[in-house]
Amino acid sequence: MDYFAGVTDALRVTFVQMMLISALAMGIFVVGMYMNLKKWGMGSTGYGDTPSKSILAFPKMLMYQMNEHAHVHNQSVLETFVLDILFQRRILRRSPLRWFMHFTIFVGWMTLFALSFAMFFVEMVHMIGEKVGYAHSLPEFMYPEIFRELLAVPNDIFSYILLVGIIIAIYRRLFVAKVREATIAYDSILLIGLTIITISGFVADGIRTGRFWGFGIDAEIAPPMALFHVVISLLFCIAYIPFSKYIHVIAIPLALLANKGGE
Amino acid sequence: MAKREPSINTENFTAVQLMELDSCSRCGECVDWCPTYDASGKDPGLAPRDKILRWREYMNKSYGLRAKLFGPKEIPEEEIEQFKDDVYGCTTCGMCATVCESAINTVELWESMRANLVKRGNGPFGKQGAFLKLIGEYKNPYMADNKDRTNWFPEDVKIEDKAEVLYFGGCTAELRQRKLALATARVLNKLGIKFTMLGEDEICCGSALIRTGQYYVNDVAKVNAQKNIDNIVAKGAKTVLYACAGCYRASIIDWPRLTGKELPFKVVHITEFLQDLIEKGEIKWEKSIDKKVTYHDPCHMGRHVGVFEPPRAVLEAIPGIEFIEMDRIKDNQRCCGAGGGVKAGIPDLALGVASTRVEDALATNADLLSSACPFCKRNLSDGRDAIGAKELEVEDVIVLTAEAMGIDLSDTPE
Ligand code: HEM
Ligand code: SF4
Ligand code: SF4
Numbered sequence: 001m002d003y004f005a006g007v008t009d010a011l012r013v014t015f016v017q018m019m020l021i022s023a024l025a026m027g028i029f030v031v032g033m034y035m036n037l038k039k040w041g042m043g044s045t046g047y048g049d050t051p052s053k054s055i056l057a058f059p060k061m062l063m064y065q066m067n068e069h070a071h072v073h074n075q076s077v078l079e080t081f082v083l084d085i086l087f088q089r090r091i092l093r094r095s096p097l098r099w100f101m102h103f104t105i106f107v108g109w110m111t112l113f114a115l116s117f118a119m120f121f122v123e124m125v126h127m128i129g130e131k132v133g134y135a136h137s138l139p140e141f142m143y144p145e146i147f148r149e150l151l152a153v154p155n156d157i158f159s160y161i162l163l164v165g166i167i168i169a170i171y172r173r174l175f176v177a178k179v180r181e182a183t184i185a186y187d188s189i190l191l192i193g194l195t196i197i198t199i200s201g202f203v204a205d206g207i208r209t210g211r212f213w214g215f216g217i218d219a220e221i222a223p224p225m226a227l228f229h230v231v232i233s234l235l236f237c238i239a240y241i242p243f244s245k246y247i248h249v250i251a252i253p254l255a256l257l258a259n260k261g262g263e
Numbered sequence: 264m265a266k267r268e269p270s271i272n273t274e275n276f277t278a279v280q281l282m283e284l285d286s287c288s289r290c291g292e293c294v295d296w297c298p299t300y301d302a303s304g305k306d307p308g309l310a311p312r313d314k315i316l317r318w319r320e321y322m323n324k325s326y327g328l329r330a331k332l333f334g335p336k337e338i339p340e341e342e343i344e345q346f347k348d349d350v351y352g353c354t355t356c357g358m359c360a361t362v363c364e365s366a367i368n369t370v371e372l373w374e375s376m377r378a379n380l381v382k383r384g385n386g387p388f389g390k391q392g393a394f395l396k397l398i399g400e401y402k403n404p405y406m407a408d409n410k411d412r413t414n415w416f417p418e419d420v421k422i423e424d425k426a427e428v429l430y431f432g433g434c435t436a437e438l439r440q441r442k443l444a445l446a447t448a449r450v451l452n453k454l455g456i457k458f459t460m461l462g463e464d465e466i467c468c469g470s471a472l473i474r475t476g477q478y479y480v481n482d483v484a485k486v487n488a489q490k491n492i493d494n495i496v497a498k499g500a501k502t503v504l505y506a507c508a509g510c511y512r513a514s515i516i517d518w519p520r521l522t523g524k525e526l527p528f529k530v531v532h533i534t535e536f537l538q539d540l541i542e543k544g545e546i547k548w549e550k551s552i553d554k555k556v557t558y559h560d561p562c563h564m565g566r567h568v569g570v571f572e573p574p575r576a577v578l579e580a581i582p583g584i585e586f587i588e589m590d591r592i593k594d595n596q597r598c599c600g601a602g603g604g605v606k607a608g609i610p611d612l613a614l615g616v617a618s619t620r621v622e623d624a625l626a627t628n629a630d631l632l633s634s635a636c637p638f639c640k641r642n643l644s645d646g647r648d649a650i651g652a653k654e655l656e657v658e659d660v661i662v663l664t665a666e667a668m669g670i671d672l673s674d675t676p677e
Contacts, residue, residue, distance in 0.1 A: 043278035058278040075362045251286030252365045262366025
């Protein structure tokens, strides 16, 4: 059983191996988030109260704040979710260029994540179908080869959207003096990691299809390149979240909710 | 070998605040806008982003993955002392919260850091340490006899024994800037509004203790808030008026938080009260004030509570005043530099910030820089003197109101 983004029999990445890596990434993520929750839970559930040291302290305090009356902004959870979390208007208010940079990263990343997940799902359903015997009754688009072709164009589009954001971010970190001087490893690791993943994705696809991003590299290298892309994506984009600046993907929406979109 | 203890603890932080440390995306907006960072000559330690980074690192050194596996990493005491100095170099103006792309409630975070460091034995800063003793002993931070709060009012001022309206004067106006307190009392008298005051039963609102992280020591702030609340209720008040942004913020936000109960009365800033009367046409102006006036939003009333319009409405209603705005106003206002204990703890820094704010006012060519807080007035006046801008008057909105109503304040005692 071959698996994922063009990995062929040549490398024999088995479903089991892939599942193991995915499970490992998820496992590390869950353990990391549990540790974060415990760390946050060392705080109290009310201003000036003593630390509760319970794993529930964070959800409790979050609920308390979300239900508390705010004097300045008292906006609804829905407004916070749509305008502040999805649309990220707090970044837009400060700097349209930075908003554009981040929004392209955000939309690109989220969509590619969703598309990869959909691909994974289709392969699963199909594979189980083959074992159980319903595979032949699946609609045509649910065949992995066909589904992959369906995703090819959106995959391309959102990869480029992501790339645009990354290029702006790299430019800022390298060439805007104030940003460069304030950059620490915490910032650069996130950006470097994301860049490597994105570029490796382009290259893996390019080698497979023999187009621009292949740089004329022999198609035989396609499977290991694809494997590399998949493995670091899983480890960096999922497992590493709780331990890096990636945590902002979870923590910023939580802060926005807790503070009703902020002052 | 016994496992080493972490160098810091999480006392006085809420669970959400510890999470907020992880939600700083290091965008740098707060650094661009922080008034004390700016006035310090861009001392890197004062940058809000940097304070969040340092405490996050302290947390990880003490409780992160590596600390769990190999024991906590020690944080040198000098580093924590330095951090303490930096976290007190902040007026709690809230500008960083307004611009924060991650919506971090920074002011509360700084106050929690301060409280934590007070408990740890590092804080507070310089002269702020005396607040607790003074307020405990004198019920005000000025070492004044608490009887002197209201016993100086000239004979003509009528203060009821009990009334539905109570004017909470506050330590600074009653004991140091009496013109402001007298203006408020006479304006209310002239409008025929029966009001009462707490007099010698009034206790410091707690702002000085809360902002400097000393509120929980012996529960002083909480006990005092409750006493004030009980005394206000005993006076029969349903509406409590404030002409001080610091007391106003402490009452409307901190008292309910400290006591865990909603207040049994309405908290109203005097300018809100006046705006309402102006709209009803109940104020008769007798004098014209022919000046170009600009207005400085006190942080604790503007950004913290959202009262922006009422003082402007009052100024615009006063005959003769040509009202003109500075560049940075309302949400975006630049702090006067006095708050958060900075005036008492680091006067030079307070003066630096004030000077910049006075420059803002001078840029509008205004004759008079007004505000709605005795603390802002004091510090802005000092800032004006520091840069020698003698031609600029600094005055409170309520004093201007009194003058325009034909009230004489020349008999204000020192
Ligand atoms: C609801 C979700 C998210 C919110 C609210 C959010 C917010 C932010 C903010 C405020 C910044 C600072 C931008 C600046 O420098 O002005 C930032 C940086 C960044 N975010 Fe997000 N983010 C979210 C999700 C994501 C996701 C899903 C990714 C995907 C990888 C991502 C990747 C990045 C990167 C790479 C940076 C650093 C850019 C740089 O180097 O300056 N974010 N984010
Ligand atoms: S509250 Fe004001 S003074 Fe304090 S760190 Fe924030 S911007 Fe600076
Ligand atoms: S504005 Fe907020 S997110 Fe940005 S650096 Fe400052 S604290 Fe961090």
